[in-house]
């Protein structure tokens with residue numbers, strides 16, 4: 001019970017989750033003592049630190065003001081990442097209550113973020129789905145597409161999930177060919193971003209147009225076209241790696 005009291009009395013950040021949502025009173029990640037915030041810390045688990053203070057994950061938070069972690073996208077990048085980590089872990093524990101091999105009930109590891117089956121000895125880690133995202137340049141133009149999965153009219157770069165037994169580079173070439181019908185060259189890695197919807201890791205690249213005409217895959221895209229970087233349509237919001245890729249490409253185009 002000592003641990004219980006420690007958590008209650010310690011000031012920190014709280015990712016209080018229920019399903020894929022978290023508690024965001026006034027749109028903010030709550031900070032303070034659990035006792036002051038009225039949080040039940042019995043099963044709280046520390047998942048990191050932010051500004052030198054611990055960040056805890058709590059399951060089964062029942063309250064109003066439950067929201068999607070996307071609400072924090074405009075906040076500090078580190079804070080969004082930490083909240084996203086909490087939501088991904090909460091989902092992992094929620095979906096790994098039973099062993100997939102033998103069907104026995106599982107326990108959460110105390111040492112690491114893992115679930116253990118005492119019956120057959122299997123150990124499960126959070127699933128992370130790598131995804132490539134790529135900005136393609138052709139002179140002063142960038143390839144942007146309207147994706148079928150977006151409800152609002154927004155233009156962004158191409159993206160797709162890595163398949164089993166595929167490198168990131170192979171995935172980039174394949175996805176671009178499948179979705180837009182064009183061949184790319186000079187593929188360069190830029191950066192990555194954990195994307196907790198529900199558990200992707202976005203691996204961002206830039207590339208240059210090599211050959212071919214745009215021919216979209218209508219299952220994935222509504223439209224795709226080359227846009228002059230001085231006349232861009234509505235692009236993704238600040239905080240997304242897609243936005244950063246587009247902005248980087250605009251800078252590259254203007255340097256030439």
Ligand SMILES: [Zn+2]
Nearest residue numbers: 099102117120
């Ligand atoms: Zn098992």
